[in-house]
Amino acid sequence: MGIISIIPIVLAIVLAIKTKKVIVSLFVSVFVGALLLHGFNVFASTQYIIKDMFVQQLTDSYNAGVIVLMLFIGGFIELMMKSGGAYAFAKSTEKHFNTKNKVQFGAFFSGIMIFFSDLGTPLIVGPVFEPFFKKLKISKEKLAFILDSTSSPVAVLVPFIGWGVFVIGLLEKEFSLLNLNYSAYQSFVSSIPFNLYSILAITIIPVTLKLGFEFKSMKKYDISNQNEIAHHSVQKSEFQVKNAKAYFVWLPILVLMGTLFGMLGIDFILGKVAGSMFRTALSSGYLYASVVLISIMLLNKSKTFSEIFSIYIGGMSKMTEVIIILVLAWTLGSVGKALGTSDFLVEFMKNIQFNGAYLPLAVFLLGSVISFAAGSSWGTFSILLPIVIPIAVVIDAPLFVTIGAVLSGGLFGDHVSPISDTTILSSAGAQCDHLNHVDSQMSYAVFNSLIASIFFLVCGFNPNPILIWVGIVVQVLGIIAIKHYYKINDKKEICNTFQEDSPEISTN
Structure with missing residues (x-):
């Protein structure tokens, strides 16, 4: 169909940016694609979408397996959060926090440990650490930044939680449509070293803490910290449950990991696992982990069976939106194939002699714009x-680098977008003014994105995973250089101020 074939995809991008509604954007794009395929016959297009697309996507064995897995993950995560275990775990470490650096590192490591829920990190870790930040006169904006940097950036690197499963599901569908004999799981694992923005968003916390550095956008809130204003916050007791223990967190996770190792062996770590085996092992692991968590909650009388059942079902229901997005994304991919969208784009790239080495950088920048405007990484x-x-695949661009660039772009925009759910929840968890949080972490995010842009340009020509270490070294050296610049600039300002305030000496 030529250039007409790209209308649904372009429409999806424009609508996502304009409406901020990913589901609406995807659905409208699918429907427009169906209209193009059926000569704008509304009835034929509707029948095609329902019968040949939605039903087919839902009954496909692979897709059904992913949906079941997402439901298991949703139930487990909700149960883990509402069990009080994560709160008890974070609370159990508080006795070690008697200096500014220790309390900030404590919040950082606690956020990473609660990796199973990007939304749970700010709502659980935030209320635990907020009193320590207040006591040691560390700004709430700094806490919000730490919470934001240990939520989505950590979650997107883990293949066996919701984020990883979602991306693997999208990859598997595309590989299937293209008849590629690639493992989606292995491809995701191989792309992790190239998901540089996410990695830099995490490493910048310990780097800046060890170097004693803050960007001025953050430092100004430390200076004005004494003029605190009461802001909306989550209830501190929300995740504090009677008789909850710290092992409510680590024991079920040990069961989950043990199941994965038991069913997949060392190949699980190496990323050499077939997609069907991975889904089966992961579904089993989450099921066993849920059973163990339910058992210890009942034994400790932290919740009744009726409450536990309601929580688990509630967690499953929270996955509805994610599943709808996934099904619509699969459908849009199928409609795009029927229209010949990828064929047209590939031919266009060939005609303009586009160098595949530049694709990762282009994708990272485009993904950053879309996710910032829409506030959604998953969208x-x-x-x-x-x-x-x-x-x-066709223009011979480095595939794993390109996947990493998509994930990094989605993360950057989501990380700094004022309408992103994780950004909003990080502000709430730290009891921080939301716009202050967005403003204070912007410099860190832009700094990391500049490094990531250079990284994707270099890796487009040389896709070597070792370059991730070069990226981290550049981050460290960059922070040192900016710190030195700030120091020189501050000295100049002090000298200028001193000269302005000094009385003139008469020479008469």
Whole structure:
């Protein structure tokens, strides 16, 4: 269909940016694609979408397996959060926090330990650490920044939680449509070293703490910290449950990891696992972990069976939106194939002699814009991956670098977007003014994105995973250089102020 074939994809991007509604954007794009396929016959298009697309996507054995897995994950995560174990775990470490650096590192490591829920990190860790930050006169904006940097950036690097499963599901569908004999799980694991923005968003916390550095956008809130204003916050007791223990967290996770190792062996770590085996092992692991968590909650009388059942079902229901996005993304990919979207884009790239080495950088920048405007990482993934995977394969762009660029772009925009759910919850968890949080962490995010942009340009020509260490070294050296610049600039300002305030000496 030529250039007409890209209308649904372009429409999805524009609508996501304009409406901020990913589901609406995807659905409208799917429907427009169906209209193009059926000569704008509304009835035929509706029948095609329901019968040949939605039903087919839901009854596909792979897709059904992913949906079941997402439901298991949703139930387990909700149970873990509401068990009080995560709160008890974070609370158990508080006795070690008697200096500014220790309390900030404590919040950092606690956020990483609660990796199973990007939304749970700010709501659990925030209320635990907020009193320590207040006592030691560390700004709430700094706490919000730490919470934000240990939520989504950590979650997107883990293949066996919701984020990883979602991306793997999108990859598997594209590989299937392109008849590629690639393992989606292995491809995701191989892309982790190239998901540089997410990694830098995490490492910048210990780097700046060890170097004693803050960007001025953050430092100004430390200076004005004494003029505190009461802000909306979550209830501190929300995740504090009677008789909850710290092992409510680590024991079920040990069961989950033990199941994965038991069923998959060392190949699980190496990323050499077939998609069907991975889904089966992961579903089993979450099921066993949930059973163990339910058992210890009942034994400790922290919740009744009726309460536990309601929590678990509630967690499953929270996955509805994610599943809808996933099904719509799969459908949009199928409609795009029927329209010949990828064929047109590939041919276009060839005609303009586009160098595949530049694709990762282009994808990172585009993903950053979409996710910032839409406030959704997952929406960005669902729109971009079906486009860039076939292009990367045909124009010989580095596939794993390109996947990492999509994930990094989605994370950057989501990390700094004022309408992102994790950004909003980080502000709430730290009891911090939301716009102050967005403003204070912007410099850190832009700094990391500049390094990531250079990284994707270099890795486009040399896709070596070792370059991730170069990226981290550049981050460290960059912080040192900026700190030195600040120091020189501050000295100049002091000298200028001193000269202005000094009385003139008469020479008469």
